[in-house]
Amino acid sequence: MKEIEWTDDLSVGVGLIDEQHKMLIKRLNDLKLSLTEQQGPAQIASTMNFLVEYTDFHFSTEEKHMEANEYPTFEAHKKMHDGFKQTLSGLEEDFEEEGATQGLADSIDTLLVNWLINHIQKVDVEFGKFLMSKGIELPEEG
Numbered sequence: 001m002k003e004i005e006w007t008d009d010l011s012v013g014v015g016l017i018d019e020q021h022k023m024l025i026k027r028l029n030d031l032k033l034s035l036t037e038q039q040g041p042a043q044i045a046s047t048m049n050f051l052v053e054y055t056d057f058h059f060s061t062e063e064k065h066m067e068a069n070e071y072p073t074f075e076a077h078k079k080m081h082d083g084f085k086q087t088l089s090g091l092e093e094d095f096e097e098e099g100a101t102q103g104l105a106d107s108i109d110t111l112l113v114n115w116l117i118n119h120i121q122k123v124d125v126e127f128g129k130f131l132m133s134k135g136i137e138l139p140e141e142g
């Protein structure tokens with residue numbers, strides 16, 4: 001599995017969100033690595049848990065700023081986040097039931113990685129544009 005790299009074409013133009021996306025990608029890469037290296041169930045479970053926790057934290061950050069700034073498509077955006085969280089918990093269940101299968105590794109690439117890249121480039125970018133058009137700057141600490 002190839003590592004995902006954060007490059008400028010993933011920038012949404014907002015420092016706080018870009019930094020969190022970098023961390024999210026790192027945690028996704030850590031999970032991919034723990035699977036390819038077959039690091040053992042405890043290690044895989046822990047990288048998965050790190051990813052789940054950071055995903056929740058990051059989505060909450062985005063949603064908090066969307067709500068606070070009356071972002072028009074907040075509800076739709078939040079639904080997408082909820083869908084991703086559901087997918088992620090489904091994969092967690094698969095792992096608990098079947099262990100680190102090739103199918104799980106493939107699903108991480110197709111369901112998580114593809115979703116995230118697409119979401120950042122098509123959906124989060126719009127929020128970034130909205131903030132910039134209103135001249136809103138987000139605090140660095142979230």
Ligand SMILES: [Fe+2]
Nearest residue numbers: 062119123124
């Ligand atoms: Fe988002």
